[in-house]
Amino acid sequence: MEKQSRSLLFRRYLSFLKPYRIRLGFIVALGLLQFVVPLTVPWMTKVMIDEVLPGKESFWTLHKVVGVLAGVYVAGNLLKFVHQVAISRLGSRMIVDVREQLYRHMQSLSQNYFESRQVGSIVSRVLNDVNGAQNLVGGGVLNLLVDLFLVGFAAIMLFRLDPGLALLSLCLLPLYYLTFTNLNVRIRFAWRSVHQQMERISGILVERLAGMKIVQAFNRESIEADRFHRQAKHHYRYTVKAQLLSNLLGRASQSFQDLGGILVWLAGGTMVLNGAMTLGELIAFQAYLSQLYGPIQRFSEVNVTIQNSLSNVERIFEVFDLQPEVKNRENPLPLPTCRGDVVFENVSFTYVSERPVPKPKGQGDHEIVKPLVPLKRFYWLPPKTAPEPPPIVREEREALFNVSFEAKSGEVIALVGPSGAGKSTIINFIPRFYDPDEGTVYLDGRDLREYDLFAVRSQIALVLQDNILFSGSVYENIAYGNPHADQEQVMEAAKAAHAHDFIMEWDQKYDTVIGERGVRLSGGQKQRIAIARALLKNPRILILDEATSALDAESEYLVTKALEKLMENRTTFIIAHRLATVVRADQILVVDQGTIVERGRHPELLLRNGMYRELYEKQLKAMRPEELAAI
Numbered sequence: 001m002e003k004q005s006r007s008l009l010f011r012r013y014l015s016f017l018k019p020y021r022i023r024l025g026f027i028v029a030l031g032l033l034q035f036v037v038p039l040t041v042p043w044m045t046k047v048m049i050d051e052v053l054p055g056k057e058s059f060w061t062l063h064k065v066v067g068v069l070a071g072v073y074v075a076g077n078l079l080k081f082v083h084q085v086a087i088s089r090l091g092s093r094m095i096v097d098v099r100e101q102l103y104r105h106m107q108s109l110s111q112n113y114f115e116s117r118q119v120g121s122i123v124s125r126v127l128n129d130v131n132g133a134q135n136l137v138g139g140g141v142l143n144l145l146v147d148l149f150l151v152g153f154a155a156i157m158l159f160r161l162d163p164g165l166a167l168l169s170l171c172l173l174p175l176y177y178l179t180f181t182n183l184n185v186r187i188r189f190a191w192r193s194v195h196q197q198m199e200r201i202s203g204i205l206v207e208r209l210a211g212m213k214i215v216q217a218f219n220r221e222s223i224e225a226d227r228f229h230r231q232a233k234h235h236y237r238y239t240v241k242a243q244l245l246s247n248l249l250g251r252a253s254q255s256f257q258d259l260g261g262i263l264v265w266l267a268g269g270t271m272v273l274n275g276a277m278t279l280g281e282l283i284a285f286q287a288y289l290s291q292l293y294g295p296i297q298r299f300s301e302v303n304v305t306i307q308n309s310l311s312n313v314e315r316i317f318e319v320f321d322l323q324p325e326v327k328n329r330e331n332p333l334p335l336p337t338c339r340g341d342v343v344f345e346n347v348s349f350t351y352v353s354e355r356p357v358p359k360p361k362g363q364g365d366h367e368i369v370k371p372l373v374p375l376k377r378f379y380w381l382p383p384k385t386a387p388e389p390p391p392i393v394r395e396e397r398e399a400l401f402n403v404s405f406e407a408k409s410g411e412v413i414a415l416v417g418p419s420g421a422g423k424s425t426i427i428n429f430i431p432r433f434y435d436p437d438e439g440t441v442y443l444d445g446r447d448l449r450e451y452d453l454f455a456v457r458s459q460i461a462l463v464l465q466d467n468i469l470f471s472g473s474v475y476e477n478i479a480y481g482n483p484h485a486d487q488e489q490v491m492e493a494a495k496a497a498h499a500h501d502f503i504m505e506w507d508q509k510y511d512t513v514i515g516e517r518g519v520r521l522s523g524g525q526k527q528r529i530a531i532a533r534a535l536l537k538n539p540r541i542l543i544l545d546e547a548t549s550a551l552d553a554e555s556e557y558l559v560t561k562a563l564e565k566l567m568e569n570r571t572t573f574i575i576a577h578r579l580a581t582v583v584r585a586d587q588i589l590v591v592d593q594g595t596i597v598e599r600g601r602h603p604e605l606l607l608r609n610g611m612y613r614e615l616y617e618k619q620l621k622a623m624r625p626e627e628l629a630a631i
């Protein structure tokens, strides 16, 4: 991420307030009134002491002054209430926008982003960080604008009452500034540690909760609980440190305020005794002084919120600053109809991932954030930049070299080869999850990158090995393939996918709610619902990462039938694990170490005595008699 000064970060964040300019103006105006009204109080105290109480005015004047004072208090309170409500509503509204835009942006990011991060740490940005950032608007920060006016007004009044005394009372400010600057930078770093630690906790927590079966099967509960305890303990430590520093700053600014007051009592008291100042003037002076120090004191309190929230905001903008690797060119071509001719021409690709430098074994723990501290011990000026990002290693893994092949519309292309050969990498280029580093993928004769990304993806459906179903009803899961489909079409798709019968056996039928990732379903059922979802999309190109090996014979038969239906009249790419599919394919590509080593139809390849024949014979040996009969 580009290094950003805090003020730039603050301004970028506040740009989310742009649509609410009028509301913001109203809030600032209310805030001004809320503070200006009580500013009249010290002046009225002076009038009371110097004019009303010594008996220079009538009782009626006393009543009038007290009446005005009461009015000022009531108005002040009312204004404060309305002001607070308006601020919290604006803060919440703004956070909805930030969260929405962040989520939209995340969805536009390339697969690489999701593959190189833990789900929990991504979730932590959308939920925890955005929540924390809200306080920048809600937690009294907007009052600071108003406080600026208040400080100015109080300073003018102090100089009007007595310039010499005013200078004396302000001489502590430079010292206060240095204390503030140096404590402040430490508070910011402390909050950064807190948020980073929270991200680590949530990364591992989500992972372990999703894989609870493995945790329990390997009896790792108590080890996992210990890990959680260790992470939470560090989060606690960092939070305590951040709060301690914040508290220290609060007390320091209170002490400066008290010291200022004492100096004024000493010098001002002497002046009153010498007759150079009236008692009322001294009391008014003290009151204005506290109104000058009040905002400064408040600022040091609100500063805790600012520092905390700014480190959240930093993390939000880290995500906003990431650019999708795969995106539309300018004026992309529409793709209203698609034949489904796919050509790969000399495609090469290297996976590049960037991750923090791993700690050497025995030196530290990747589950715990190292406490972050400022670079210098003392700052005369507030430091301008964010801290250095952790050192990153760039890992490159060459995955494909010069892959070329041609798939004609309606053909079935099977990709076979050993694990890690590059089969999934090849099919990832078709929906543009990645773009090739070299070479070109053509669709209907044109470079895939010339088309609108959304249009390309709407022509493609995927049925993956580990089919992800979302929490919701079966109906919603199938309709995910085409939100415009009606009930009849959803049922048609389910029938074609051989899913209708088992769905109708459930009490709630299509309304049955399936758990997160479809845990209540068997492997074969999940697969058939995923096929129904793909059928409903009615794609021109179909990508199957076929995984029928884990299914029993009955499910496999039904899934195969469903797949055959799904493949009719579409260009189909299959990462084939089952010989039955491979044997019938129009073209078989044998992939090994990132290149296509053999290609052709089944009988030709068998004759070649190469890698295909080897794979074929290995599978043949492992086959059940009924599978052999099917071939």
Ligand SMILES: Nc1ncnc2c1ncn2[C@@H]1O[C@H](COP(=O)(O)OP(=O)(O)OP(=O)(O)O)[C@@H](O)[C@H]1O
Pocket: 115, 351, 352, 353, 397, 398, 399, 417, 418, 419, 420, 421, 422, 423, 424, 425, 426
């Ligand atoms: N996101 C990634 N980042 C880095 N390397 C990757 C990534 N995905 C795959 N690879 C690497 O690229 C190579 C090809 O992987 P790929 O998943 O395409 O193989 P595959 O033939 O589909 O394997 P399998 O049949 O086991 O699924 C492997 O060495 C793999 O480790």
